[in-house]
Amino acid sequence: MKAAQVKLTDGPIDLDEFARLKALYGPLAESVRELVDATIRTEVDDEVIREVHAEIEAATAKLRARQLDGSFGMRTTVTGETFSWGNASVGLRNAVAPPLVIESDGAGRYWTQVTLGAAYEGPPGLVHGGVCALVLDHLLGVTGSADARRLTGTLTLRYRRGTPLGPLHAEARVASVDGRKATVRGTLSDAEGVTVEAEGIFVAPAASV
Template sequence: MGEDPAAPHRSHAGGGPLPEGRPTSEEGPSSREERRAAVGDLGAALRELVDAAVRTEVPVGELAAVAATARTLAERLRADTRGLHDVAAVDDPDTGERWYSPVYGPGNPVAPPMAAESTPDGRATGRVTLGKPHEGPPGLVHGGVVATLLDHVLARAVRAAGRGGLTATLTVTYRRPVQLGVALLAIAEVGTTEGRRTTASARLVAADDPGTTLAEAEGLFVALRPERAAAVFAPTGRDVAAWTTRS
């Protein structure tokens, strides 16, 4: 995805506009793959930090010292930031690939992250193991996180089948408690399509017990008309195709 001349510009520490996706490093421009590798490495390190932060019982003084260090590191990253609606240089919005997705994004420290794959017949599978950062009741995965995982594989199945769309309705049925630290599979398949509306269903199971459903979901996805998508995603300054009507 080359540079889009219509894309919003962002400012860097030295002042003035910086084209979307251009690094400020004195080492010069880097490829998208190089940047993705660095983003993924930082994301993994931050996930380790998040896990440590929600499990630690170190003394109060050490908590204060680490907080101060974290704020210093945050200031370093803020030396060059994009706007709230700007698309990251590592993303591909035409295919729906989001490197900072809260579900699977390698660069997002709140993402588990889920490893997902799909096939053109409208099936998708996500693999994930959840720890303390996603805990609800003690020892159990938060129900909202379960819903989020199911929503993602549903959408991925719909997109794999060649249908764009945003979630219109999501109905989740929780069958059994979902334990932390258990390898999970989220399995989805596309259902029926009528005009811009597509249905899909999904199940969440333990990888070592795929016959027992922990939670299941039914979703309805509505593809945006091109003109509506243009209005919805106008703040990004990009032509976003992954959530629109497909021919």
Template sequence: MLEFTHIGDVTSDELDRMRAVYEPLAESVRALVDATIRTEVDADEVAAVKAEIDAATARLRAKQIDGAFGVRYTSDGESMAWGNPVVGVGNPIAPPVVIRRDDAGRVYTDFEMGAPYEGPPGHVHGGISALVLDHVLGEAATDGTMPRFTGTITMRYLRPTRLGRLHAEAQTDRVEGVKTFVVGHLADDEGITVEAEGVFITPKWARGEGE
């Protein structure tokens, strides 16, 4: 059974303050990753920057949690998946993706992917496309209420996805017992590049049936 951390009586203002502290740090490290991939400075400059990065890392490690960040909840039920590799505002690996929902239940997002996500030259790595779509389809399946996790997911890669501004969306197709069937796609500025179908399962513990 998954464990979720409740961080107690944290107000919206306090949560906003925490986000204002840690989100800019992740954004700076995200920019550092991009710069590390594309830099052409000389060896002495690389060595000097590495020493600065190592020193900064040591300062951050002076006080840290044990293990992964997990999913944390405030007393009013607000989720903090800040370590998530797709939507985590505290994770430099994440683009990050910001999930939105419309009145029809469709989940969608517009986001940017550059050099850190490259597979074929100038295009998004296929595994990254799958990562994003798995998460977006999962958001559609969960619908903000009952947790549901990936059972199976099928990707159809229609053509390479260009780096740059991207769009992903998904919606529930049907529900059959504990299974929720979801469809979605990823698109670049020229149209749809990857189509996806997924089956998401409501876990036993969420149905009151133990683990």
């Protein structure tokens, strides 16, 4: 017997359904991430490529049979928890997203550990500068929104050296708060130290203060 299908456009969902959907879509997106990496790095024979191409087109057609009208946006659970599964940084259903998992020590320090592989390459062997900016923009934005929702006003980056593909660490803290504005500073690092420094000004929309 098939489980009841709940459309995410129907309104807030209960926690059991949220857990079911998370368990369903998370592994799907992770498989697509693996597919992207495999597509970049494969060296199999031409005939295998053609076979896989046909299989992917068939799978895509199945997923297109019923889909959202537009982007995923932000949804809520019945307890008020929000989730943005299409988000390019943290989206559970977005295979483009690494995805980032943001942690905090409760004392103002926020960080994330992320591994960026072949799909995020810019210069050979290095993370694309725009992807570094994506990671830091999201982390600094979360950090600057601890007491009020704030959006990116400006983001200034200093690329100290190339960021190698592989495991990375990013962290951030609020430097100051002035009314609706929060200044946040952060870094992206590999095992050898800091590769990118960032400073952002994040601004709370007038209606939220």
